[in-house]
Amino acid sequence: MSTDPFVVVGADAAGLSAASKFRRAAPDREVIVFEKGHWISYAYCGMPYFIEGRVDQLSNLLSLSPEEANERGIDLRRGHEVTGVDPESQTVSVESDGETVDQPYADLLVATGGRATTGPFDVRGVDGAFTLHNMDAAAAIDAYIAEPDAYEFARVDDTPVDRKRVEHNAALAAPETAAIVGGGYVGVEMAEALRGRDLDVHLFQRSDHVLPPFGEAVAERVQEELTEKGVTVHTNTPVEALVGKDRIEAVEFDGAELAVDLAIVGVGIRPNTELLAGTGIELGAGGAIRTDDYGRTNLDDIYAAGDCATARHTITGDETWFPLGLTANRGGRAIGSTVAGEPMPVGDIAGTAVVKAFDQECGRVGLLDEEEATAAGFEPVAATITAGSRSGYYPGAAETDVTLVADRETERLLGGAIVGPDRAAVRINTLSTALDAGMTVGEIEQLDLAYAPPFSPVWDPILVAAKVLNGRLND
Amino acid sequence: MSTDPFVVVGADAAGLSAASKFRRAAPDREVIVFEKGHWISYAYCGMPYFIEGRVDQLSNLLSLSPEEANERGIDLRRGHEVTGVDPESQTVSVESDGETVDQPYADLLVATGGRATTGPFDVRGVDGAFTLHNMDAAAAIDAYIAEPDAYEFARVDDTPVDRKRVEHNAALAAPETAAIVGGGYVGVEMAEALRGRDLDVHLFQRSDHVLPPFGEAVAERVQEELTEKGVTVHTNTPVEALVGKDRIEAVEFDGAELAVDLAIVGVGIRPNTELLAGTGIELGAGGAIRTDDYGRTNLDDIYAAGDCATARHTITGDETWFPLGLTANRGGRAIGSTVAGEPMPVGDIAGTAVVKAFDQECGRVGLLDEEEATAAGFEPVAATITAGSRSGYYPGAAETDVTLVADRETERLLGGAIVGPDRAAVRINTLSTALDAGMTVGEIEQLDLAYAPPFSPVWDPILVAAKVLNGRLND
Missing domain, CATH: 3.50.50.60 (FAD/NAD(P)-binding domain)
Incomplete structure (x- = not known):
């Protein structure tokens, strides 16, 4: 094994998760994280709440400080931009303060993230x-x-x-x-x-x-x-x-x-892959860096994770690109473990996402879109129901809409969506779990879900939706 | 097939779910529901909230009125007590206004529920x-x-x-x-x-x-x-x-x-089974009426559901007695379908339960108790963690405790519990689904659960617990 360090490009969720896990699993080996900017480990998803004023301080959105990274034994170098990768010699070129040095690596993780696309609009230099x-x-x-x-x-x-x-x-x-x-x-x-x-x-x-x-x-x-x-x-x-x-x-x-x-x-955002241009790197879905079950690219000892990397979809088994926070953290952590000699798969993604829109909580998972499901070889059948979030007599009960989509032939769940003002978002995890397990709608209908008046009616909205969709499948 | 009616004893959750489903599935056949009292279809679980004053009217706890039952084509007879069952002649004795008549049945559902036990205490005739x-x-x-x-x-x-x-x-x-x-x-x-x-x-x-x-x-x-x-x-x-x-x-x-x-x-409560004394009925767990996957008892054409019947446990496959609302509704509905000629299993139960204690929401599922898990042939390993319910910087984030229990050898989840003030209870459904699917802790750790600052941290508390327990299992 090379004694060169594990080199990570990018110090946000994927990069620092990888470096942290690697340090714990291989305490005797060196890890260097290059970050071209000065921010590290920040919560992209928290920015709207800062701007809204719900979060007082921008610093609240930072989860790991440079000092904490150093305390973990991570050699973090901010203001260091990796400008090139040479897979042959296993080195990266690093520019800092106008000087460029070559840094050898034993393993390399590209965690360069994504950037906002602006479509036809140019916002640069325009105030407001x-x-x-x-x-x-x-x-x-x-x-x-x-x-x-x-x-x-x-x-x-x-x-x-x-x-x-x-x-x-x-x-x-x-x-x-x-x-x-x-x-x-x-x-x-x-x-x-x-x-x-x-x-x-x-x-x-x-x-x-x-x-x-x-x-x-x-x-x-x-x-x-x-x-x-x-x-x-x-x-x-x-x-x-x-x-x-x-x-x-x-x-x-x-x-x-x-x-x-x-x-x-x-x-929208697009993956930052320019660093690897000319190296023979394979790109995949969404123009992101193609990775396998362990986050490996097609180039020896080069990994990618986070918003710049592809992932595998739980339902279709196909390559996909779904740049979200958990994917980045999980991918980075798995690669840190793998590079340290304890192989850990990065895990498939089911496309779970939740978003708050004022008082409405929204969740989605899997294949919801008819065209997308059809393209993946399924015959989608869908049902949308409205049910109470609690027993009708309990104060706070609110209408919750659940959409379920299943494949006509196998009756397997393909996707789902939930919206409502009362604890709707976290309910999507039930569907994410059912998708991961490959459950049929009939199996979901038989789930022993929780009932108590303050939290759910006897028939949870998900059970109601499964009942209706199951009826439709067996018409 | 006999032209005698489907007879149901008891007009609460199980009985009326069965009758309703039966009417829809077999609109040409007759169903009679005998209820010895005057209440039907009431929400036992809602009573504390009525007494608290959160629910204004006792009538709010009634979900189906006698008129609605009749409109559904159910022959509902309140004030009619079934006092005996003769499996030989397929008749029940029904007492009303001091008179007793024999009512033949083609199929019989015993949905007599349970009653509060008082232990050594006698509350009768004591005010307060x-x-x-x-x-x-x-x-x-x-x-x-x-x-x-x-x-x-x-x-x-x-x-x-x-x-x-x-x-x-x-x-x-x-x-x-x-x-x-x-x-x-x-x-x-x-x-x-x-x-x-x-x-x-x-x-x-x-x-x-x-x-x-x-x-x-x-x-x-x-x-x-x-x-x-x-x-x-x-x-x-x-x-x-x-x-x-x-x-x-x-x-x-x-x-x-x-x-x-x-x-x-x-x-506590105990199942009402006295009606079947002397008929050769088999009783099982908790002294409840033993039923099979379709809610059938050991006697021909006699079914049981709800608080008076046993169920099968998702994890152990063993007979259990877990008198809760969803079990009753689901069992009744399945039996209604089966009797109508469309066999539907009553479904296993995972022992999912949630309860509110002031501002704390509690959930549990599966086998949590070490002795119980050991008796069922497992070697339980447990972990309890505390994690945030939302991103730390988002207002309302609250400590959520998650306990997971798994079997050392198979690493399968055996049970789980959750407590916390912020949307903790409905999260138990994720574990119930994972249990039903027979997931290992490693599989749970890889679930693509939802993340957005207002609803969950990047690592959902359940993922944190799975990570810790998985580490313990692989020590």
């Missing part, structure tokens, strides 16, 4: 136009929303924030009207966040429904909720252009123009 | 001493707690309540101090209910911990919660006697006496 995919952007948006020169800089203290950018935004006139371009997770969460800051909010979604991966039943309830909470939802409305040279002035759509003084573009 | 296993008792307790002659009888309107008993109790002096004998579900729920009515509450539990089926971790948290909310918890304290001839005066324990003016005995 933002994407939201890093902590500096979150701080900048937060400062921009504040009244001029009234920003509480304590909000961003104790972080390596780009102070100049925050100061610049803090000095600008406070916005009154915001356009959010894209009705995915980020769009919906930001709509809530900006309403929480008393802005007039317009959410633009290119297709029929917001939150496309959650299916129609969830989308309809969420759109109602957004509208009720004062968000103007524009579906079937692709934004054509952002107007404004130095500062955002309007968004153009459908031949019309809406004057705005804040625009947030949340149209 | 109650058990809680029917609607009249709930109404009587509710009236007894009210100030004399200030009871709002509207609380019990539109029900077949025993009005005389309510009036009698409403006239009595209001109690100030209550003893609850037994720290099971009923005891814990009644402690909360009586505190909600501003009583001084003492809860007596014979053994070390309240809620024995939930294991120590849950019990400890619940005992803290009860104490914090003003309930005096007496563990290891069997009550020896209720003192008082016409009205309850005190409870005796451990050589001491505590003056009380209300006592609720909740020491």
Whole structure:
């Protein structure tokens, strides 16, 4: 075995999970983590809640400090950008303070994450136009929303924030009207966040429904909720252009123009794979780095994990790309163990996701989309029901919609979605578990789920949905 | 096939689920439901919340009215007591208004439920001493707690309540101090209910911990919660006697006496099987009527379901008795289908249960008890962890304890328990599903569970527990 170190590129969820696990499993070996920026281990998913003001300090979103990483025996080098990989000589080129050195590796983990795509829009250099995919952007948006020169800089203290950018935004006139371009997770969460800051909010979604991966039943309830909470939802409305040279002035759509003084573009993310260009690396689903069950790429001793890597889908067994937090943490941890000599599979993903839209809790898992399920070789049959979240007489009982999708022939569950205001989101884990186990709808109907008036009716909404779908399958 | 009707004894969850399903599946055949009392289809589990005052009307706890049952085509006969069964002639003797008639049956469902046991205590004829296993008792307790002659009888309107008993109790002096004998579900729920009515509450539990089926971790948290909310918890304290001839005066324990003016005995229930005495019926676990996968007893064309029947345990495959609401509803429904000519198994039970103790939500499933697991042929290994219910920075994140128990050799999950104030109870369904699927702890550790800051940390508490237990299993 080479005595060269385990080298990790990127110090967020996947990279630091790998380094931490590796240190515990192989305490005598060296691990170096290169991070081109200054932020490490931050909670991307928490940013909307910081901007909303529910979270007081940006530093609350940091889970591991550089000092803690060092205490774990991780050689963390911030401000070090890996600019090239040579699989032949097993070295990476690392640039820092204008100098480049070659660093040999025994094993290499590429955990470079993803970045916000902006579609046809260019937000660079335009005040008031933002994407939201890093902590500096979150701080900048937060400062921009504040009244001029009234920003509480304590909000961003104790972080390596780009102070100049925050100061610049803090000095600008406070916005009154915001356009959010894209009705995915980020769009919906930001709509809530900006309403929480008393802005007039317009959410633009290119297709029929917001939150496309959650299916129609969830989308309809969420759109109602957004509208009720004062968000103007524009579906079937692709934004054509952002107007404004130095500062955002309007968004153009459908031949019309809406004057705005804040625009947030949340149209998706793409994997950062450029580092490996020219190495012969294979890319796969979503343009992410193709990985196997152990997170290995096609190149010897090179692994990938997190938002830059593919994963295997629980239901289809096919390669997929589903950049979410647990996938990154789990993949990194498994690779850390594998590199340390204790092989651990990274685990399949079922596509479980939950999102909060004001008072509605939404969850989804598996294959919900008819086309997608058909393309994967299934004949999808679906049912959507509405049932109470608690016994009807117990205060707080609320309508919960459950959609289940199954394959006609095998009657196996393919996917599901849940929406409702009362503890709906965590209920998706029941379906995720059933999917992982390959259960049929009949088996789900027979699950011994919990009943007590404050928490669930006798027939849990999931059981009601299974009953109805089972009836449909056996018609 | 006989043209005699399908006869059901008992018009609560199991009986009416069976009759309803049967009518839909066999619309041309007759179904008669005999109920000796006047209440039908009531929510036993909702009574504490009525007494607490969270539920305004006793009628809210009724889910199906006699009129609705008739509209479904069910021949419901209240005030008709089935006093005997003759399996030879396939008839039951039915007594009503002092007359007895023989009713032939093609199929018979015994759904006679259970009744509260009182142990060595006799509560009959003693004012202020109650058990809680029917609607009249709930109404009587509710009236007894009210100030004399200030009871709002509207609380019990539109029900077949025993009005005389309510009036009698409403006239009595209001109690100030209550003893609850037994720290099971009923005891814990009644402690909360009586505190909600501003009583001084003492809860007596014979053994070390309240809620024995939930294991120590849950019990400890619940005992803290009860104490914090003003309930005096007496563990290891069997009550020896209720003192008082016409009205309850005190409870005796451990050589001491505590003056009380209300006592609720909740020491368990027992199945009502007397109707079948002398028929050659086989009884099983808990003294309940032994049933097979389809709810059939050992006697031809006689079925049993609900609190009077046994069930099969998901984990052990052994006969068990676990009288809970879903089991009754599911068993009745399956038998209704089977009798109608569409055989449907009643389903195994995993022993899933949830209970609310003030602000703590508790859940349990499977085999938690070391002795019980060992007796079933397993070598149980357990782990209890504490983890956040949401991302640490998100308001409302609360400590959630998860206990997992697995078999050392197969590493299969045997049972689990959860307690915490934030959406803890419904999380038990994830474990119930995993148990049903026969998952190992390693498989649970790899589940793709939901993550979003408002609902769960990246590593769901269940994943954290699986990680720790898996480490212990592979030590």
